[in-house]
Amino acid sequence: MTTKPELKLGRHLLPGVVALALFGFMAALVLTSTFGDPAGFGGVDSVTEAIGYSLFNIEAETVPADTEGFLAAFEIVDVVLVAALVAGVMLARREVEGEVVTALRSEVDERWGPEETDGGRRTDEQGDRR
């Protein structure tokens, strides 16, 4: 028997009215205001190239005049991404029988059996896998 997704209706959808009201408000705001013609990138041949120059604060005539350099923001985002990576590793820790097990652990405890990367082949007591 195949099943299809069903729309679950009920009282839990009630707070969503706030989102709908917000959309109505924003749509009314946008539709009642007048915007001029967009300025466009008149003198720019390749937007991608100009983005690349702007990302690393490189002065080039292909970049529109009033575009800032973003090297500082680039480095800050780098730090943020590293922090997120570290946070991910920290959150992946777990505690097994009072001992903290991290995702960076390399040796395999015998509690979880031999490592299965060799097909689960057992080694004897003198083996160097301990």
Add this chain to the structure above:
Amino acid sequence: MTAPLEYYLLLSAALFSIGLFGVLTRENALIFLMSVELMLNAANVNFVAFSIYHGNLTGQVFALFVMALAAAEVAVGIGIILVLYRNFGDVDVTVPTTMRW
């Protein structure tokens, strides 16, 4: 030839409202994350639209940074959801009420 700015703004408002709807009505933490992504991407659409409106590339470059921050946010968010699932056996955000106070 570019589309009028109003269309971009309407698309962005719709995306943001869909994201807000998801955050307000759903209880699954993974759908929460997806809804927050929708809201961030609504901001991205606005950045790019106003970038061409002003003839200034700043918005397009900043949209790239928003994407990088969204990636970091999802990395931490999925880590938190994993811990949530391990501790509560569920990804329902209404279950871990002890973290409220």
